[in-house]
Amino acid sequence: MWPLGHVAIAYLCYSLVARTRYERPPDHVPAVVVVFASLFPDLVDKPLAWYLGVLPTGRTLAHSLLVLVPLVLVVGLVADRAGYAAVGVAFAIGALSHALVDALPALWGGTDPSFLLWPALPVESYESGSPSVLALLADSLDDPYFLSEFVFAAIALVVWRRDGYPGLAPIRSRIQR
Secondary structure (H helix, E strand, C coil), X not given: CXXXXXXXXXXXXXXXXXXXXXXXXXXXXXXXXXXXXXXXXXXXXXXXXXXXXCCCCCCCHHHCHHHHHHHHHHHHHHHHHCCCHHHHHHHHHHHHHHHHHHHHHHHHCCCCHHHHHCCCCCCCCCCCCCCCHHHHHHHHCCCHHHHHHHHHHHHHHHHHHHCCCCCCHHHHHHHHC
């Protein structure tokens, strides 16, 4: 999945949790955290694999539940002790939704979900260096899974508006000055 889809799905999940658990729309800081966390696995794995060659693929270390689950627990514990439990929940939803959504195509044979348990399960290394982002995009254009990201983004935009644009307040206040 591309960044747009990860952000949209994570925000929709967090908005639902905020409304059911906290009985209000998401606050500004957790909204920003869920966006960051939804991109976190790619922000770690892609550069380490594609540009530094340290990881075998762009879905290994930060996509692995063997790394993500302990990380989410530590972030949640630290956030809770600091009085920001919602931030820990936002990080957990963003990071875990990313890995799980990346594994979804395995249901129809579109990807190998072994990255979820890397390094306990092996992953196939890139055959010839790092992939081209433009080539990946071109390959995705006729994929219904890719096209669904725009539907999720549209829904997330409507929900974000309904929620009062959380995460945008600091930017809005600077613009209004």
